[in-house]
Amino acid sequence: MSRKPCCVGEGLKKGAWTAEEDKKLISYIYDHGEGGWRDIPQKAGLKRCGKSCRLRWANYLKPDIKRGEFSDEEEQIIIMLHASRGNKWSVIARHLPKRTDNEIKNYWNTHLKKRLTDQGIDPVTHKPLASNPSPATLKPSDDSQDDSSKSRNSEEKLRSGSTSPTSLPPSSSSSNLPERSSSDETQKNDGSLRSKKRCFKRSSSTSKVLNKVATRASSIGDVLAASMEGTFISSTTLSPSLNDDFSETCQFQMDEFDPFSESSEHTTGHMKEDLSINFYLNNSEYDFSQFLEEFSTNEGEETENIGGFNQDLVMSGVSSTSVDEDNPIPNITGWSSYLVDHSDFVYDTNQDYDEDFRF
DNA sequence: AACAGTCTCAACCGCCTCGAG
C-alpha cells in the first residue's frame, strides 16, 4: 500500500522557477489565498506539482520573507538554538521572524557550521572537537581539579591560531548589500550579489561579544536542557568552552536546581547564589547575577530585551512567536541581550581581541 | 583565456505528522 507520490505527473516542470511562473503563482495566491496546494498548479496554470508551488511560495515568494544578510543577532540566535535543539530548522525559524527554515538551514550549512569548526567547536555537539576532549564528558567521578586544568587547556587552544576572532571567517552580515527584492528576480541575477557576499566583513563589536556569549550560552543551554530532561548529573561541571572561572564557579547542585520552576523567585534566587559569575569584557565587568536580577524583575512584564518565561522572544524589534515553556533559549537570549545592552565595548578593527576578551 | 575546484542556495526528495472523515 504505497502512497501515491505527490509530484508524479506527465509534463510537470522541474528546476528553477521562471519569472512568469512566479508571477502566476503570486497572482493566484493573492486572489485565492494559500492552501489547497494540490489544486493550485492547475488553477494557476502552472506545470508544477503542488508541493513545488508551496515551497516556492514559502521559501521565496511570500511577501513577508526577509531576504539578504543575516544580522549578527540572528546568527547568534541560530547558534544558540542549534546548540539546544539541533537541526530543528523550523523551530529555529520560528524565533527568527521572516526567515525561512530553508534559508536558515542553508546558512548554517554554508557559514555557521564552518565557522564553528574553525573555532574548534563541533557544530553538532557544540563542544570542543574530539582532538580537544571536553572535561564535561568525563564521568562525575573524575577528578574535578583536572577539569579546570583541561578547561584551561582547551580555552588556550581556542584562543590560539584560527580561533582568534580576527582570523575567523567574519560575519557576512552587516554589509550594505541591497536585499534581493523582487520575486521576479531570477537566480541568474544573483551573480553580483553572491560575489559581494564573499567579500566578508569584520563582525561588529556586538557580534564579537555575542560570539563569546554564544559559545557559553551553548554550554549553559546544554546544562539547562539536561536539567529539564533530568539527565544532568549533580555536581557535573560545565563544558570547557566556558572559561576557567565560570567552570570552577558553576558547580551546580542540579538536584535542587530547576531553572524553569514556576517559582521564579526560587529560580533566580538560587541561580544568583550559585552563579555569582563575572564576565570581563575589555575591562568592563558583567555580572550574571545582575542579569538574573533584571530578568527576575522583568519577568511577567513586557520587555524588549530580557526574554522571560512565556514571553515573546523579541528579535531586532520584531516580536516573534511565543516561546515554549520548555525552551530555555529565551533566557539565554536575554543574557545575550543584556550583554549587548550593557556593553560600551567598542570594536577596533586593528586590535587583537584574543588579548581583550577575558572570558 | 581557459580550466578545475569550490561555494552557494533554490529546489527536490522522501519520510513524518496531524487532522478530517
Next chain:
DNA sequence: TCTCGAGGCGGTTGAGACTGT
C-alpha cells in the same frame, strides 16, 4: 480506531557563479 491525504520537515542535489592557477 483506522485510513488517507495535505502539508511540514530535514537531508540532499545540482546548476550557476566565483576563485585560483
